[in-house]
Amino acid sequence: MVKSQVAELNQTIEDKLTIISESFQAGNTDLLEMSGSFRVDFESGHTVYIYVEIADNSITARFETGEKDPDKRRHEVEMLRSALANEIGFADISEFQVAKSYNDRFVYTAGICIDESVFFHETIVIGEHKTDKDEIFLDQDGEQEDFPDLIEIEEEPKIVQASVEEAIGQLETIDAKMLRQSLDMMNLKRSSNVRMALTRIFRSAGDVEELMLSIQNEAGKIVSHNDREDLRIIKTINADGFLTPVIGLLYEEVFGTNSER
DSSP states (O other), X not given: OOOBOOOOSSOOXXXXXXXXXHHHXXXXXXXXXXXXXXXXXXXXXXXXXXEEETTTTXXXXXXXXXXXXXXXXXXXXXXXXXXXXXHOTTEEEOOOEEEEEETTEEEEEEEEEEOGGGGOOEEEOXXXXXXXXXXXXXXXXXXXXXXXXXXXXXXXXXXXXXXXXXXXXXXXXXXHHHHHHHHHHTTOOTTOHHHHHHHHHHHTOSSHHHXXXXXXXXXXTOOSHHHHHHHHHHHHHOSSSTTHHHHHHHXXXXXXXXXXX
């Protein structure tokens, strides 16, 4: 029997920075990752740096402008905050405040806070390597929680290799921009867990085993009522398209045959 420890349920600040980064990558902005931070370039020409404040272990957005007119500068900052909120709607963004000014340049910063409920449930695996059957699922109160549909995935795999190969073949015909446009057409919000799941699955379309593991992992994160409704809707409206096979596979992993419909 493999021994393991249970990690703290709270997400680390790095986990939170990662989910913010993935949300931007799934959206319409250009993102450049750096050590412990990243830069976001908006279509408007504005650039925002998002990083972890070591002093208080918080996430900060930093914006610099050379606009001298106070009213125009205030409008610019408000528009930028709105653009940030549109990309990461699951986070609270404080009002931008002037941090400093120099050589007719003004630096604004704002705090970004993510509610713990965004992360829903976590699979806790620490210590030696464990089989999937030994994974521990915890609810937000730290109690072990049963997921019959997820457990059944391990006992009776529902993903058929031929279907996975079809999904890989379809995903290989598109690029990130085409994926983003397709997800936009499905009216999936940038903060949608289903949207982020499909984006991460797209990046894992290297081979059958890798894609199967990615689909299973992402299915374990689709647990809220709203997320499941999103998945039901896009499965219905995307009956014929390059995402149809992978959406079908994700749907089967989430709902299975014994889950509520």
